[in-house]
Amino acid sequence: MRQTLIAGNWKLNGTKQSIIELLAGISAGLNNSMNASVAVCAPYIYVPLVETALKDSDISLGAQDVSAHTSGAYTGEVSASMLAEFSCEYCLVGHSERRSLHIETDAEVATKFKMLKDQGITPVLCVGESLEERDQGVTEDVVKQQILAVIDAHGISALENAVIAYEPVWAIGTGRTATPDQAQEVHASIRVLLESFDKTIAETTQILYGGSMNPANASALLAMPDIDGGLIGGASLKADDFLAICQAA
Numbered sequence: 001m002r003q004t005l006i007a008g009n010w011k012l013n014g015t016k017q018s019i020i021e022l023l024a025g026i027s028a029g030l031n032n033s034m035n036a037s038v039a040v041c042a043p044y045i046y047v048p049l050v051e052t053a054l055k056d057s058d059i060s061l062g063a064q065d066v067s068a069h070t071s072g073a074y075t076g077e078v079s080a081s082m083l084a085e086f087s088c089e090y091c092l093v094g095h096s097e098r099r100s101l102h103i104e105t106d107a108e109v110a111t112k113f114k115m116l117k118d119q120g121i122t123p124v125l126c127v128g129e130s131l132e133e134r135d136q137g138v139t140e141d142v143v144k145q146q147i148l149a150v151i152d153a154h155g156i157s158a159l160e161n162a163v164i165a166y167e168p169v170w171a172i173g174t175g176r177t178a179t180p181d182q183a184q185e186v187h188a189s190i191r192v193l194l195e196s197f198d199k200t201i202a203e204t205t206q207i208l209y210g211g212s213m214n215p216a217n218a219s220a221l222l223a224m225p226d227i228d229g230g231l232i233g234g235a236s237l238k239a240d241d242f243l244a245i246c247q248a249a
């Protein structure tokens with residue numbers, strides 16, 4: 001049985017004040033009836049603040065990206081070992097905004113993924129197709145290639161204890177959500193792909209859905225057999241909305 005994971009991705013949002021208030025609101029509303037583990041992925045600059053705020057809390061800390069390098073002359077970058085020093089349990093890699101705006105390649109994403117694994121941080125590997133690719137009928141090929149980039153570079157064992165987030169690019173921040181059936185179809189294909197390498201990894205890997213998940217559509221999406229949680233952008237910035245999604249799980 002896979003544990004449901006609800007992870008907020010705050011992206012480039014928040015202030016010291018708003019983050020403290022948001023975390024207080026989430027912490028106050030979480031309760032044992034929620035059948036999900038919860039994480040928040042903060043902008044780098046707020047990671048220490050969130051680490052302190054989450055002490056003694058069940059909410060896990062995550063980051064949104066990591067350097068492909070361990071140290072050296074890479075201005076502006078943050079390494080996996082630095083994130084580990086601040087108790088980061090999760091870190092996104094290959095988010096579509098990184099792939100499109102920062103031209104991250106599959107190979108670079110695979111390197112970042114391994115950097116996190118080596119530091120004991122759970123990578124959340126984000127995959128997903130553009131609208132054009134969906135219209136061309138190549139969704140599953142695109143997603144498969146993004147996952148195979150990691151497996152080919154580091155072996156299937158790298159996927160052990162990792163998380164995959166399926167995020168159709170056309171659904172991110174658009175208010176246009178994949179239907180539960182559309183999402184389930186891709187999630188099931190990811191599971192089949194993993195199964196072709198390792199049955200246990202296929203059965204245990206949490207596959208999250210991301211893309212305009214909100215309190216109104218979360219229950220139907222999370223009810224699908226291969227959807228093991230959500231990666232939430234916009235709706236993670238309001239405690240009530242985020243809590244409602246946690247409740248739906």
Ligand SMILES: O=C[C@H](O)COP(=O)(O)O
Pocket residue numbers: 009095167171172173174175210211212213231232233234235
């Ligand atoms: O990482 C989160 C996803 O990009 C989803 O963002 P969204 O919920 O605002 O569509």
